Amino acid sequence: MGRSPCCDESGLKKGPWTPEEDEKLIDYINKHGHGSWRALPKLAGLNRCGKSCRLRWTNYLRPDIKRGKFSPEEEQTILNLHAMLGNKWSTIATHLPGRTDNEIKNYWNTNLKKKLIQLGFDPMTHRPRTDVFSSLPHLIALANLKHLLENLNNNNSPSWLQNDQMAKIENLQYLLLQPPPHDQLSMVSTFPNSTITPDIDTINFLNSITSSSMKENQLILNQSSNSFLDGSFLQAMHDHSIPFSHLPGLQQPTPCSYPMSFENKDGKTNNNNNNQVCTFNIANENSPPPWLHPSLSTSSPPPLAANRHHAGDVVGNSNFNQDNQSIVWPPELFMDDSFFPDIS
DNA sequence: AATCCTCGCAACCGCCGTCGG
DNA sequence: GCCGACGGCGGTTGCGAGGAT
Numbered sequence: 001m002g003r004s005p006c007c008d009e010s011g012l013k014k015g016p017w018t019p020e021e022d023e024k025l026i027d028y029i030n031k032h033g034h035g036s037w038r039a040l041p042k043l044a045g046l047n048r049c050g051k052s053c054r055l056r057w058t059n060y061l062r063p064d065i066k067r068g069k070f071s072p073e074e075e076q077t078i079l080n081l082h083a084m085l086g087n088k089w090s091t092i093a094t095h096l097p098g099r100t101d102n103e104i105k106n107y108w109n110t111n112l113k114k115k116l117i118q119l120g121f122d123p124m125t126h127r128p129r130t131d132v133f134s135s136l137p138h139l140i141a142l143a144n145l146k147h148l149l150e151n152l153n154n155n156n157s158p159s160w161l162q163n164d165q166m167a168k169i170e171n172l173q174y175l176l177l178q179p180p181p182h183d184q185l186s187m188v189s190t191f192p193n194s195t196i197t198p199d200i201d202t203i204n205f206l207n208s209i210t211s212s213s214m215k216e217n218q219l220i221l222n223q224s225s226n227s228f229l230d231g232s233f234l235q236a237m238h239d240h241s242i243p244f245s246h247l248p249g250l251q252q253p254t255p256c257s258y259p260m261s262f263e264n265k266d267g268k269t270n271n272n273n274n275n276q277v278c279t280f281n282i283a284n285e286n287s288p289p290p291w292l293h294p295s296l297s298t299s300s301p302p303p304l305a306a307n308r309h310h311a312g313d314v315v316g317n318s319n320f321n322q323d324n325q326s327i328v329w330p331p332e333l334f335m336d337d338s339f340f341p342d343i344s
Numbered sequence: 345a346a347t348c349c350t351c352g353c354a355a356c357c358g359c360c361g362t363c364g365g
Numbered sequence: 366g367c368c369g370a371c372g373g374c375g376g377t378t379g380c381g382a383g384g385a386t
Contacts, residue, residue, distance in 0.1 A: 016354075016380085038371065054372075055355065090374060102354080105375075110352055 013047045017056055021046060025053055026061055059102045066098025070107055078104060078112060083126040 013021075028044035034057065035043075037050035046053060059065075070078070074096055081092045089101035089108075096104065116123040 014356075036371080051357095051372085052355080058373095059354075087375065101374075106353055109376095 011047070012041075012049050012052075014052070017060075021048070022056070022061055025057060029057060029061075059100045062100075064098055065100060070099075070111075074099070075112065078108065079126075082108065082112075086124070 024044050024046055028040065032043070034040055034054070037054045040046075040050055040053050041048045044053070048056075077095055078092060081088075081095055085091055087105075089105045093099055093101040093104050113123040116126070120128055122128070
């Protein structure tokens with residue numbers, strides 16, 4: 001059934017608002033408040049429907065609206081809340097002062113959703129996608145991982161780069177690897193120094209890329225890896241502008257299997273403990289996703305959060321607690337698109 | 345320089361829930 | 366309880382700007 005749209009009445013203007021119309025609307029609301037939106041247009045001298053006025057006011061003219069780029073913190077909040085709430089834009093907007101539901105929705109559709117897809121995550125479930133084609137970016141990232149490992153094995157890069165590459169490898173592992181629900185497996189052949197535990201499909205795929213039969217894939221490896229290694233990513237690595245600190249597997253005091261040496265902004269070198277082993281524990285069915293993290297908690301998580309947990313999640317060493325969860329997405333999400341493998 | 349394509353965003357559309365008569 | 370008015374929400378569209386060819 002439904003009721004007829006309020007703008008069906010003939011003669012009412014539609015489309016973009018003019019500055020004059022904006023001014024009339026602002027003037028009226030400042031003097032009288034909006035009151036009944038239905039009645040407002042006539043009273044304000046506007047040839048618009050009430051709905052159009054309300055939308056214009058709430059999404060654009062309201063004085064407390066924040067404009068400009070979303071900050072990384074805002075992005076993180078959107079991702080956190082979207083993972084828990086889904087497309088509840090108005091609810092999400094209540095956690096982002098000055099941002100409208102429309103703006104957040106647009107930002108999601110044009111930015112964050114694409115980034116999740118590029119990383120091989122289902123934007124609705126926030127879980128890695130399992131179908132082959134949607135996982136292509138994921139697979140390319142795996143290929144990059146293999147390439148990085150080969151580079152290190154060849155020992156043909158400077159030590160700082162090897163360390164940074166190891167950091168990148170750990171980062172990719174974090175992004176790519178999902179453990180099976182109840183078992184703990186060891187990726188001995190590919191990651192002899194790591195006890196990170198991938199799922200069966202990942203193991204199979206990694207086995208396949210480590211086999212000699214991968215030669216036919218060399219083209220895609222070279223193409224993707226070259227852009228990956230020689231482009232802005234490495235530059236950013238060299239500039240130390242890629243933060244790894246809040247990945248569960250990489251942050252202190254989580255021990256890592258590689259020596260790290262990153263310079264601080266003031267030029268001082270910051271070494272962590274060498275030759276320690278990154279350990280990822282296998283969570284049970286009730287464990288939260290790997291990106292759930294307490295440190296960036298927003299206000300109280302909505303009740304839907306519990307329904308978003310799945311079996312078999314990798315969890316970094318005690319980097320979350322079940323009572324105060326929020327999601328921490330990898331820093332790659334907040335970096336420019338050149339970071340991602342070119343899959344076009 | 346012209347045309348085509350892509351992307352971001354403002355605005356619209358239709359449905360739903362709530363409230364009051 | 367029914368019905369209509371209204372506000373709110375989420376999905377979608379269409380346009381303009383900027384980049385690519």
